[in-house]
Amino acid sequence: MLIRIVRMTFQADKLADFHTIFDNSKHHIRSFPGNRHLELLRDPDHPNVRMTYSLWESADALEAYRQSELFRTTWGATKALFAEKPVAFSGEQLEVV
Template identity: 80%
Template sequence: MLVRFVRMTFREEALPDFHAIFDRSKHHIRAFPGNRHLELLRDPDHPAVRMTYSLWDSADALEAYRQSELFRTTWAATKALFAEKALAFSGEKLEVLP
């Protein structure tokens, strides 16, 4: 299982646009083959920061999503709203809790 975090800092005036993009695409991302979970988080100390937390079957499943038209169009629209470059990182689960 692969855990993926993406931290995005938006221009404050662009937050409603981002939330609209996320609301339109979240069901499609959750239904993408290999995706097990997707959440949107807000940084309590930085109001313009949003993070996605997602679980993928494997690095290959995540890469298939990243090569998809769904990702390309969603990311292009999202990226245009950034105040600074996004940070993304992945980790493999070593321990799975029941």
Template identity: 80%
Template sequence: MLVRIVRMTFREEKLAEFHAIFDSSKQHIRAFPGNRHLELLRDPDQPSVRMTYSLWDSADALETYRQSDLFRTTWAATKALFADRAVAFSAEQLEVL
């Protein structure tokens, strides 16, 4: 299982627009082949920071999603709202508690 975390800093006035994008795309992402889980998190100390936490069957499944039209259109709309560059990383899940 592959864990993907993406940390995004938004312009404060664009947060509502981001939430609208997320709300309209989250079920499509969750239904994408290879996706096992998707959630949206907020940094409690930085109100303009959101993070997505997702689980994928494999790095290949994530890469297939990243090459899809769904990702390209969603990411382009989301990226336009940033106040700073996104930080993303992946990790392999070794143990589930």
């Protein structure tokens, strides 16, 4: 299982636009082959920061998504709204409690 977290800082006046993009794409991402989970988080200390937390069957499944038209369209629209460069990282699950 691969965990992917992407931290994004948005322009204050573009946050509603991001939520529209996310709402329109979340069901498609969740049903993408290899995706097990997707959720949206808010940083309680930074109102313009959102994070996606997703679970993927494998690094190959995530990469297939990243090469898809769905990703290109969604990410293309999203990155135009950033105030700062996003930070993304992946981790492999070692233990489940």
